[in-house]
Amino acid sequence: MPDTNGFRIMFTLRLPIELSYLLLVGCDYNNGCLFAINLYSPNDSIQLEHNTSHYPKELIVLLSEEKELIDNGFYDLRTWQLTMFQQKIKERRDFQ
Numbered sequence: 801m802p803d804t805n806g807f808r809i810m811f812t813l814r815l816p817i818e819l820s821y822l823l824l825v826g827c828d829y830n831n832g833c834l835f836a837i838n839l840y841s842p843n844d845s846i847q848l849e850h851n852t853s854h855y856p857k858e859l860i861v862l863l864s865e866e867k868e869l870i871d872n873g874f875y876d877l878r879t880w881q882l883t884m885f886q887q888k889i890k891e892r893r894d895f896q
Contacts, residue, residue, distance in 0.1 A: 805858035806830035809866060811877040814841070822846060824863075824870070839863075845871050 806829040813823040815838075822841040827834055837859075840850040848863055869875065 805861065807856075807859050807862045809862070809870070809875050810834075812870060812875045813877055814844070822870070824875070826859075828859075841871075844873075 808827045808829065810825045810827060812825070815821045815823060820840060820842040822839045823836060824839055825834065825836045837855065839846045839848075839852070841847065846863070846867060848860060848867070852860060852863075863870070866875075
C-alpha cells in the first residue's frame, strides 16, 4: 500500500449497485486532514477519467496505482453487521 505523495487510502464503501458509485475515504498527510470522494464505478471498476479532473494529480496517481486492489474489494469496509442491525430494528414493532 503505497503512500504516494502524502495521500493514503483508508477504506471504501460501495454504494447501491444502481448508483454505480464507490465512496473512498483517505488521509491527506500534506494538509493534515481526511477526505472522502465519490468515484464512478460501474461493474465494480472505478473510472478515473469520469469527473475527477478537480482532484489533485497526486491523488489520481495513487488511485491509478491502487485501481486493481480497489476494484477487487481490498479496501472495502465490511458493513454486514450494520445491515443486520438495521434489519433487526425494522423488524421491531415498537420502533417508531
